[in-house]
Amino acid sequence: MIEFQGLAKHYGEFPAVQPLTLAVRRGEVFGFLGPNGAGKTTTIRMMMGILVPSAGRVLVDGLDCQADAAEVKRHVGYLPDNPIFYDFLRGREILQFVAEMHGMARPAAVERAAQLLQEFGLQDVSEEFAVNYSMGMKKKLGLACALVHDPAVLILDEPINGLDPRAAREVQDRLIASAAAGKTIFLSTHLLDMAQRMCNRVGIINHGALVATGSLDELRGASSDNSTLEELFLKFTNEDSMAA
Numbered sequence: 386m387i388e389f390q391g392l393a394k395h396y397g398e399f400p401a402v403q404p405l406t407l408a409v410r411r412g413e414v415f416g417f418l419g420p421n422g423a424g425k426t427t428t429i430r431m432m433m434g435i436l437v438p439s440a441g442r443v444l445v446d447g448l449d450c451q452a453d454a455a456e457v458k459r460h461v462g463y464l465p466d467n468p469i470f471y472d473f474l475r476g477r478e479i480l481q482f483v484a485e486m487h488g489m490a491r492p493a494a495v496e497r498a499a500q501l502l503q504e505f506g507l508q509d510v511s512e513e514f515a516v517n518y519s520m521g522m523k524k525k526l527g528l529a530c531a532l533v534h535d536p537a538v539l540i541l542d543e544p545i546n547g548l549d550p551r552a553a554r555e556v557q558d559r560l561i562a563s564a565a566a567g568k569t570i571f572l573s574t575h576l577l578d579m580a581q582r583m584c585n586r587v588g589i590i591n592h593g594a595l596v597a598t599g600s601l602d603e604l605r606g607a608s609s610d611n612s613t614l615e616e617l618f619l620k621f622t623n624e625d626s627m628a629a
């Protein structure tokens with residue numbers, strides 16, 4: 386469960402995220418959508434305690450993402466928009482390192498790393514330096530790192546971007562299955578087909594403000610049309626983007 390309570394961020398006078406109030410339920414895949422520069426990454430960085438909010442707060446499982454940042458990390462798996470790895474560690478070593486950072490003993494960490502390498506199809510490159518991985522491989526390794534400690538909540542910044550179609554579908558299926566098993570997933574993306582397929586609800590943010598929230602049917606509103614998420618996104622972000 387994630388609760389945003391008037392969460393806001395200003396860079397100087399610039400309102401990057403305007404007071405955001407929203408609840409994401411357990412077992413839900415929630416898509417956080419918005420044009421470039423809308424405030425998605427800023428919001429996610431506040432959720433991870435990387436940025437200090439200008440106002441409000443965000444809670445994960447009742448824990449304040451600022452005040453209880455260390456404890457929050459036990460509950461959360463995080464995939465940054467551009468995962469960066471130590472250039473002197475191999476893929477397998479990175480996973481083991483992250484597992485041990487989460488308190489696993491060495492044998493359990495070795496086993497968990499092997500399991501995730503297999504699951505993400507990275508066994509053949511497990512002994513390569515991760516810094517040399519392709520973008521898609523880095524994304525898969527980053528996802529594996531996010532999942533290492535089997536967290537209750539996943540916060541994923543562009544989890545599918547850069548993956549080939551088969552890998553993209555496999556990751557989507559895995560995330561859908563995780564949510565069905567009770568995990569809460571909050572993801573940002575520009576891939577609206579993917580969001581339409583896998584998200585129970587979405588929130589659309591534009592110029593830092595949440596302009597729409599709901600399921601696809603709720604966003605379609607009273608009109609009984611069959612608008613796609615892409616069409617709704619363009620509608621909800623139209624005026625402002627024209628003015629920008």
Ligand SMILES: Nc1ncnc2c1ncn2[C@@H]1O[C@H](COP(=O)(O)OP(=O)(O)OP(=O)(O)O)[C@@H](O)[C@H]1O
Pocket residue numbers: 396399401419420421422423424425426427428
């Ligand atoms: N450190 C910073 N200082 C000043 N402005 C910033 C800073 N970081 C982000 N911004 C601005 O805040 C706004 C929101 O940026 P953010 O990265 O959150 O957008 P985003 O929705 O993740 O965009 P994208 O889809 O392009 O990744 C943008 O206008 C950006 O230029």
